[in-house]
Amino acid sequence: MKGRVIVLDHLGDRQAAALMVDGQLDDLLVETDAPAPGTIYRAVAERPVKGQGGLFLRTPDGAAYLRQAKGIAQGEVLSVQVTGFGEPGKAIPVTTRVLFKSRFAIITPDAPGLNISRRIKDDDLRDTLLELAHEGMEGSEMGLILRSSCAEADPDDVSADIADMRAMAETVMADDSTTPEVLLRGDDPWQLAWREWSAPADVAQEPGVFETHGVLDALDAARASHIALGAQASMYVEATRALIAVDVNTGADGSFAAGLKANIAAAKALPRALRVRGLGGQITMDLAPMPKKERRSFENALRAAFRGDDVETVLAGWTPLGHYELQRKRARLPLSEVLT
The missing domain is CATH 3.30.750 (Transcription Regulator spoIIAA)
Incomplete structure (x- = not known):
């Protein structure tokens, strides 16, 4: 089958998304028990790791590990974001460089400035997007990156995405409590597929579509x-x-x-x-x-x-x-x- 198809289904009781390109499995996202990348915690600093410059943090989902933690005191409260999956038995990898990422917009609380993806080359389009960025971030000290997916998007959709991400970022970053808590859960596989697989594609979501679109056979081969x-x-x-x-x-x-x-x-x-x-x-x-x-x-x-x-x-x-x-x-x- 030629073309791109985003297939949304379940593997057992786990939500999953598959990207099929010309009949081949090109990407796969599966729900896991581990905290999803993008999850934001309010965490408490605990003990440093001597000789490595890192620091263990306490979160509601267990121990997290922060690299390059110089200047952070024990007991300090931090907002951190999950960057990926740790190896079995190891702490959750996190960073203090929190991002709020959507299909078109990325809000950067600690990096002010308005930026357009370098992949967008058209000068007129860049000017249009820059106007949207200025309108959407007026009065804010946070930064904004407009992603390459904006090139094919409706300007109203881009504006709405900027507004939604800004509101979410302002709510989360305004939190001033002191106990470990999940401030924002990372995207599930279906949300992540919508966010990252932005190129034109058909979408199949009926029950059993993993079998009818050849995803299960592709997974057997990938084993x-x-x-x-x-x-x-x-x-x-x-x-x-x-x-x-x-x-x-x-x-x-x-x-x-x-x-x-x-x-x-x-x-x-x-x-x-x-x-x-x-x-x-x-x-x-x-x-x-x-x-x-x-x-x-x-x-x-x-x-x-x-x-x-x-x-x-x-x-x-x-x-x-x-x-x-x-x-x-x-x-x-x-x-x-x-x-x-």
Whole structure:
């Protein structure tokens, strides 16, 4: 099936959203028991972590961990936001840089200024959006970012989104209580799909649509580590306790260019493979053999592939053994944990 389809259904009793692109599962969001990224807490500072510059906080959902906590005293009350999912048995990762994010607008309480996404190039449109930003944030000291999704949006919808996010931010940031509390829950999978999958798409929401649109079959395939890359090449994506291992193979193709072709195909397929499987952390790629002079071509393909991915990923570079390393934010729980 060609085109984009957003499929909203349940996996067991868990709310879930799937993005199907040309018949392939391109992204998956599943409700979990852990606090959703974007959740905002009123938290109380507890003990610092010596030598690491971090600090443990007390929240209603358990211990949270704040990096770069210099200058924060024990017992101090903070507003913090969940940034992702911690490793099993570890504290909830949080930041003091709170954002209020919606489909079109992002309110930044600690970063004043009005900004338009750089992806919007049309000068007339940028001027129009800047006018909306000034109108919507008049009298406020908070900052605003208008997202690239505004390019195709109705101006009235953008204005309404700015107003809603501003009102929410002002309410939350005005809180002055001193006990740990949830101030705002992060978006559920359906809300997150509406917020982040803003490109034109059909929407399917009837009961059982995961089966009729091939989502369940795609999930069965995603449970396996093997991913075909076309022709005879393939890669394996396997999670260990320490890192995510990616092994790229050319198969029976013994031609001179086989290694580069397999590695570029792996670069293009890797973001989708990680998104669907919910994998993050340290990633090490054991690539198919190719001349060192071809590394630049592989790097360009990898950089282009991750440019369209919404999960923060650092392309760290080559190791002395010729592996390529990445560091990816743990923005989702692994599929293996969600579907157990």
